[in-house]
Amino acid sequence: MTVALFRVAFFAIASLGVLYGVIAMWSGAISYCAPTTHVDTHALPEERAELAGCALNSESKLAVFGLDSLGRDKPAIVFLGSSNARDTFFSIAGKHDDITIHNIGLSGSNFSQIDDLIPHILAARPDGRRRDTIIVIGISPANFTPISIRWNGGPSPVRTEGRRMSLLLEPGHGLFDILPSSTVMAVKRAAKPLFELSAQVTHGLDRVRIRLGAVRNTVGLAADDEFEDERQTGDTDLEAYRASHVAQMLDRVGRDTTLPAEQVRALDSVVAAIQAGDAKVLLVSMPIADWFMQSVPWSMDYVALIRNYQNEPTIPVLILDDLVDDGEIEARSYPKKGFAERWAKQVLSRALAVLGSPS
Amino acid sequence: MIILSYEFFAFIALSLAAVRFVSGTWLASCLLILNLAFLWTINPGFQTVILLTLVGSLYSAATMRRWTSAGPRAAWIVVAASIYAFVALKGYDFVPGAMLAVELPVAVGLSYVVFRALQVTIDSITGDYDGRLPIVSYLNHSFGLLLLHSGPIQRYQDYKDQEADLAHTARPDQEVASKALLRTTTGYVKVVILGGILFSLFEAAVARTDGAGLRTTVFFAAATYLYLGYLYVTFSGHMDIILGLGRLIGFRYPENFDRPWRATNFLDIWRRWHMTLGAWFRVYVFNTMAKALLSARITARLPKWAIRVAPVSIASLATFFLLGLWHGVGLEFVFMASVMGISAVTVMIWGDAFPRVIGKKRAKSVQHSLLYRLSGASLAFCALAVAISAFWLDLAELQAAHDTMGTTGTFLAIAILVAMFLPTIAALLLRDTIMDRIAALAAGLSGIRAMRQCFAGIQIAVVVLFVFLVPTDQLTFVYEGF
Numbered sequence: 001m002t003v004a005l006f007r008v009a010f011f012a013i014a015s016l017g018v019l020y021g022v023i024a025m026w027s028g029a030i031s032y033c034a035p036t037t038h039v040d041t042h043a044l045p046e047e048r049a050e051l052a053g054c055a056l057n058s059e060s061k062l063a064v065f066g067l068d069s070l071g072r073d074k075p076a077i078v079f080l081g082s083s084n085a086r087d088t089f090f091s092i093a094g095k096h097d098d099i100t101i102h103n104i105g106l107s108g109s110n111f112s113q114i115d116d117l118i119p120h121i122l123a124a125r126p127d128g129r130r131r132d133t134i135i136v137i138g139i140s141p142a143n144f145t146p147i148s149i150r151w152n153g154g155p156s157p158v159r160t161e162g163r164r165m166s167l168l169l170e171p172g173h174g175l176f177d178i179l180p181s182s183t184v185m186a187v188k189r190a191a192k193p194l195f196e197l198s199a200q201v202t203h204g205l206d207r208v209r210i211r212l213g214a215v216r217n218t219v220g221l222a223a224d225d226e227f228e229d230e231r232q233t234g235d236t237d238l239e240a241y242r243a244s245h246v247a248q249m250l251d252r253v254g255r256d257t258t259l260p261a262e263q264v265r266a267l268d269s270v271v272a273a274i275q276a277g278d279a280k281v282l283l284v285s286m287p288i289a290d291w292f293m294q295s296v297p298w299s300m301d302y303v304a305l306i307r308n309y310q311n312e313p314t315i316p317v318l319i320l321d322d323l324v325d326d327g328e329i330e331a332r333s334y335p336k337k338g339f340a341e342r343w344a345k346q347v348l349s350r351a352l353a354v355l356g357s358p359s
Numbered sequence: 360m361i362i363l364s365y366e367f368f369a370f371i372a373l374s375l376a377a378v379r380f381v382s383g384t385w386l387a388s389c390l391l392i393l394n395l396a397f398l399w400t401i402n403p404g405f406q407t408v409i410l411l412t413l414v415g416s417l418y419s420a421a422t423m424r425r426w427t428s429a430g431p432r433a434a435w436i437v438v439a440a441s442i443y444a445f446v447a448l449k450g451y452d453f454v455p456g457a458m459l460a461v462e463l464p465v466a467v468g469l470s471y472v473v474f475r476a477l478q479v480t481i482d483s484i485t486g487d488y489d490g491r492l493p494i495v496s497y498l499n500h501s502f503g504l505l506l507l508h509s510g511p512i513q514r515y516q517d518y519k520d521q522e523a524d525l526a527h528t529a530r531p532d533q534e535v536a537s538k539a540l541l542r543t544t545t546g547y548v549k550v551v552i553l554g555g556i557l558f559s560l561f562e563a564a565v566a567r568t569d570g571a572g573l574r575t576t577v578f579f580a581a582a583t584y585l586y587l588g589y590l591y592v593t594f595s596g597h598m599d600i601i602l603g604l605g606r607l608i609g610f611r612y613p614e615n616f617d618r619p620w621r622a623t624n625f626l627d628i629w630r631r632w633h634m635t636l637g638a639w640f641r642v643y644v645f646n647t648m649a650k651a652l653l654s655a656r657i658t659a660r661l662p663k664w665a666i667r668v669a670p671v672s673i674a675s676l677a678t679f680f681l682l683g684l685w686h687g688v689g690l691e692f693v694f695m696a697s698v699m700g701i702s703a704v705t706v707m708i709w710g711d712a713f714p715r716v717i718g719k720k721r722a723k724s725v726q727h728s729l730l731y732r733l734s735g736a737s738l739a740f741c742a743l744a745v746a747i748s749a750f751w752l753d754l755a756e757l758q759a760a761h762d763t764m765g766t767t768g769t770f771l772a773i774a775i776l777v778a779m780f781l782p783t784i785a786a787l788l789l790r791d792t793i794m795d796r797i798a799a800l801a802a803g804l805s806g807i808r809a810m811r812q813c814f815a816g817i818q819i820a821v822v823v824l825f826v827f828l829v830p831t832d833q834l835t836f837v838y839e840g841f
Contacts, residue, residue, distance in 0.1 A: 001607065004536035004812060008544075011816020012823075019820055164827045191827065198828045 081138025
């Protein structure tokens with residue numbers, strides 16, 4: 001029996017090697033559709049057909065497997081949060097000579113997902129450079145949506161991505177925490193030809209689907225499912241627009257006025273993980289339109305929580321909302337066109353101050 | 360999915376090591392530790408305690424006459440209470456008291472564990488089994504880590520002999536091990552790759568049922584067809600994995616599938632699909648009820664034709680109704696149970712009436728014709744596919760689907776479904792013929808063992824790549840929740 005087991009194992013490893021070799025030789029015909037100098041989830045194409053041709057064709061895939069540029073031997077600022085953070089910090093991502101600025105905002109993220117992402121980010125940084133890393137967390141009330149609602153009780157997209165070959169890549173499990181981070185990153189790099197294969201298959205299937213009229217070519221695949229977010233235009237009936245946003249939110253999160261404890265714990269865990277990983281943290285309370293904030297069931301709790309964090313001497317907090325005029329906000333919490341950079345620069349200057357002079 | 364978790368692989372490795380290095384009476388105890396540790400791993404905390412309490416109660420009922428003077432009535436009361444506890448724990452919508460358990464997540468393997476324990480307990484009380492019943496062996500039979508989450512439901516009488524042999528007989532040789540490994544890896548290909556593809560196609564078909572008209576009807580039929588295909592490949596694949604790994608450890612678990620497409624009617628399917636569950640219900644529900652009905656005084660007063668048909672039809676209706684309810688707790692499973700019960704009774708009445716109408720000789724020749732067999736199988740699979748739609752549509756959705764399609768559309772969908780099964784079954788029968796020939800030819804080849812090992816290795820490599828490309832969270836197995 002033992003001989004049979006060893007022989008099967010040998011054939012399995014040999015077949016894997018051959019299959020991987022064939023895929024790796026064939027790969028290279030496809031682009032990663034993302035800058036190589038920094039990570040920017042905002043840079044993913046919005047056109048479905050264009051996106052389907054990308055190897056890392058979703059925000060979560062990019063956030064887990066596209067972190068090579070975080071390994072550069074430079075200080076780094078990493079912006080995390082949900083789509084409002086993503087659509088703010090893209091304006092400064094990659095635009096600094098001495099520091100790499102990464103924008104890894106993930107649509108509809110709650111703090112559980114951000115918590116899932118932190119080990120991947122820390123593992124991507126060179127050991128000697130974690131001290132020169134600041135992770136900026138954009139906070140909004142919607143980030144506190146519980147797992148049961150946000151991910152239907154299942155794992156977040158980031159965790160799902162990490163579970164590919166979970167023996168190696170899922171933080172908190174298997175070998176992720178045991179292996180040196182350089183090995184984890186090497187495994188992720190080795191996985192890229194497989195994504196190229198996957199992308200080619202997806203691309204081919206998508207073309208068939210578009211030809212059959214099953215899907216339209218205009219809808220992006222990249223953004224993980226988020227609140228429906230039809231942006232406000234000049235023709236929009238403002239009252240109806242706001243009412244639909246509020247109704248949509250209440251429909252999803254209910255009317256409980258208590259901030260979900262599970263997500264408060266997740267935020268605490270995010271902060272603790274960053275600090276334990278030797279990196280620095282900055283919490284940024286993102287601007288929220290007044291009309292929306294008033295309808296958030298747990299807004300009082302939210303404000304109290306931010307105040308509590310402000311009283312913590314070891315956790316720097318920036319209330320960006322105080323520095324932004326309500327007229328600059330589009331939809332619930334996004335910067336109007338032309339304001340993203342202004343918001344981002346205010347956060348950047350605080351982040352640089354917290355980061356201090358690089359070692 | 361449990362079979363893809365490294366906890367599962369770790370426990371399999373430990374079981375193989377136990378069988379390899381532990382001998383004599385210690386082996387059963389060692390396996391018990393592994394079985395209970397695995398049970399705790401997948402049902403941490405209170406659920407394991409509940410399962411142990413339930414099985415412990417059934418064990419006390421099984422052995423009651425050995426250590427008390429209480430008659431079988433006391434034992435039956437314990438069995439009835441355990442069945443009620445099982446029903447309550449499952450959380451059936453329509454059972455009083457079930458709401459008590461609503462807050463508790465259902466333990467993985469609850470149905471399979473309880474049904475295995477019930478089998479030996481009932482046999483012990485009725486005297487059908489009067490051999491020894493050591494608690495270690497009883498618990499290993501109920502909680503066997505390979506059988507825990509999707510069966511098969513092995514009889515204790517068969518299990519105890521295998522467990523006893525395990526400690527004394529030689530380990531599987533290379534030939535047996537190669538076959539077992541090939542079967543296991545084939546199971547993984549079926550579950551992970553075929554199951555994954557069929558489930559994606561099923562989801563794509565479901566996504567296109569939101570409109571109205573012929574398009575919706577066609578996609579509804581396609582979704583129903585694809586779901587049955589998905590259920591078959593994942594379930595039979597699971598069985599390949601369990602039986603293959605079991606063989607590697609030294610167990611010979613009973614088969615749960617026997618080429619179901621060879622069935623000629625709905626009753627025949629249940630002799631070929633989830634066979635151990637079908638056999639359980641046949642022995643403990645159908646036979647008991649049919650016997651009772653046939654010997655009932657009221658039956659004697661019925662006309663001859665009714666005596667022939669009524670008792671078995673009623674028993675059959677009740678059996679398939681319970682079999683349907685075994686599959687789920689919502690009201691949609693009452694729909695499933697009804698479709699299954701009605702299908703079974705229809706086959707029985709047809710089987711009785713058809714030879715009488717056209718004559719026995721002619722009926723026999725018609726029943727042997729390929730067209731009759733194919734039609735019968737297609738109708739049977741259609742009934743099965745419609746019944747198991749309860750797995751993916753709740754009662755309101757079933758009603759909405761009927762409202763969208765209308766009565767004509769519903770019948771059209773059924774006709775499309777039958778038309779889809781007809782060529783599928785014909786193709787599968789043809790495949791059987793080809794594969795049997797290939798197997799016969801390959802059996803004589805000198806390097807067949809090495810080929811099996813090589814093929815198993817290639818299958819592992821392909822599955823590993825597929826698991827990487829499709830995160831395992833997207834792979835599901837419906838029976839895991841039982």
